[in-house]
Amino acid sequence: MLLAFDILLSGLILGGMYALTALGLTLQYGVARIMNLSYGEFLIAAAFVAYWTFVGLAISPLLGLVLVLPLAFAGNWLIYQIVLMPLVRRSKNRDMLEVDSILATFGLLFVVQGVMLVTVGGQYHSYSYLSVPIDILGATVSANRLLAFLVALLIAAAVYAALTRTRAGTAIRAVAVNPESAELSAINVRAMAAFAFSLGGALVAAGGVLVSMFLTFNAAMGVTFTMKALIVVIMGGVGNMLGALVAGLMLGVAETAVARLGDPGLTLAVTFALFVIVLLVRPTGLFGRSGR
Numbered sequence: 001m002l003l004a005f006d007i008l009l010s011g012l013i014l015g016g017m018y019a020l021t022a023l024g025l026t027l028q029y030g031v032a033r034i035m036n037l038s039y040g041e042f043l044i045a046a047a048f049v050a051y052w053t054f055v056g057l058a059i060s061p062l063l064g065l066v067l068v069l070p071l072a073f074a075g076n077w078l079i080y081q082i083v084l085m086p087l088v089r090r091s092k093n094r095d096m097l098e099v100d101s102i103l104a105t106f107g108l109l110f111v112v113q114g115v116m117l118v119t120v121g122g123q124y125h126s127y128s129y130l131s132v133p134i135d136i137l138g139a140t141v142s143a144n145r146l147l148a149f150l151v152a153l154l155i156a157a158a159v160y161a162a163l164t165r166t167r168a169g170t171a172i173r174a175v176a177v178n179p180e181s182a183e184l185s186a187i188n189v190r191a192m193a194a195f196a197f198s199l200g201g202a203l204v205a206a207g208g209v210l211v212s213m214f215l216t217f218n219a220a221m222g223v224t225f226t227m228k229a230l231i232v233v234i235m236g237g238v239g240n241m242l243g244a245l246v247a248g249l250m251l252g253v254a255e256t257a258v259a260r261l262g263d264p265g266l267t268l269a270v271t272f273a274l275f276v277i278v279l280l281v282r283p284t285g286l287f288g289r290s291g292r
Contacts, residue, residue, distance in 0.1 A: 006139040007257050013141065013149040015252020017211060020152040021225060022232035022244045023159060024203030030239025031176045031196035033094045034084060034101040038109035039204055039229060040222030045112065046072060046208030047217050048120060054127050061129060061213050062151065068209055069202045076201025080194045083108065088190060094179070109222070116219035126216040148210040155206055159199075160241050172196050176239040204229075231271060235278045237285030246286055250274065 021043065028034050046068050053059040053067070083104060091097035130143040163169035174182040175192045183189050207225075211217070232251060236243025254274050255267040278286060 005137060007260050008253060009136060009139050009141060010260075011253030011256035012249055013145050013252070014256055015249035016149045016152045016156075017207065017248075018228055018232055018252050019245045019248025020156055020210070021204060021207040022229040022236070022248055023156055023241060024200035024207070025226075025229040025233050026236070026239060026241055026244045027172075027196040027200035027203070029233060031172055032080070032084075032193035032200075033097050034080075034193075034197055035098050035105065036197075036200075037102060037105040037226060038112055038222070039105075040225030040227075041109055041112040041116070042072065042076070042201060042222075043204045043208035043211065043225045044217060044219060044222045045116060046205035047212035047215075048116065048125070048219075050209040050212040051125050051127055054129065061209050062147075065151075065206060065209050068205050072205030073198045073202040077194060077198040079108070079201075080197045084197070085190075085194075088193070109226075113219060113222060120219055122218055122220060124216045124218045127212070129213050131214075142214060144213040148213050152207070152210055155203070156241075156245060159203065160245075163241060168192075168195075228271070231275050235275055235285055237287040240285065240287040243285055243287030247278075 025036065025039050028036050028039070049068055049071075050061045050064045053064045054061055059067075084101060087097060087100040087104060091100060130147060132143045133140045134143050134146060136146075163172060171182065171187045171192050172195070174185065174187055175189050175196070179189045179193075182192075228251070232244055232247045235251070236245070236247035251271060251274065254270050258264075258266050258270045
């Protein structure tokens with residue numbers, strides 16, 4: 001019983017980080033229809049910013065969020081306007097934009113990764129922040145992981161509330177469902193897409209700061225996070241925030257269970273197995289809409 005609770009707790013913490021990481025890609029792909037293959041590189045870049053501010057300036061990673069989030073939002077807005085907007089203008093439909101964005105962001109992946117490799121090298125980095133064990137009903141979890149999980153849930157809840165309770169959030173969801181109908185309703189589709197892409201960039205940066213609190217990372221790890229985020233987005237249903245949250249938690253619990261009860265080397269296998277099973281049962285994802 002204690003082992004089951006320990007697996008569930010650790011799995012939910014890991015899944016919470018997956019969910020937060022995937023929420024940003026849900027906005028970028030589900031709303032702006034940008035398949036951002038450089039997504040994980042911005043998570044690693046944010047992790048390095050958190051590392052530098054903590055090691056060099058003794059600034060808490062949580063305070064670092066105040067610096068990283070607006071910078072990430074502004075940086076992704078510039079990327080959208082400079083790199084992606086020409087693709088948006090020339091694309092005749094969203095499917096064409098998706099293909100063009102894959103090619104553009106694939107190149108951007110190597111640019112961002114190359115800059116980080118030149119700047120910080122290829123070695124692994126980490127720092128010690130609240131690395132103390134906490135006992136929860138007999139299960140032990142490190143304080144930094146628990147804090148990262150709680151902050152991730154708070155951020156996710158705030159974004160979900162904003163998307164479901166505000167007029168801007170309603171406009172974003174309308175663009176995700178049907179951009180043509182949204183435009184007929186006097187919604188500026190391109191402006192909403194740019195905002196969603198920028199907000200997605202801010203969310204992945206938040207994930208990078210939180211992950212840096214307990215994970216060892218290097219400049220070449222971004223692809224792994226992109227892959228996990230893409231799996232969570234598709235499993236949950238493209239453009240569905242609640243689906244990304246549920247899929248992220250499922251993935252975290254499944255990977256933790258396999259690592260604790262079996263072989264840690266099988267975690268990638270169970271990730272893809274769960275992914276395939278969900279798509280076989282629900283081709284549009286857990287909360288996806290058919291005929292999208």
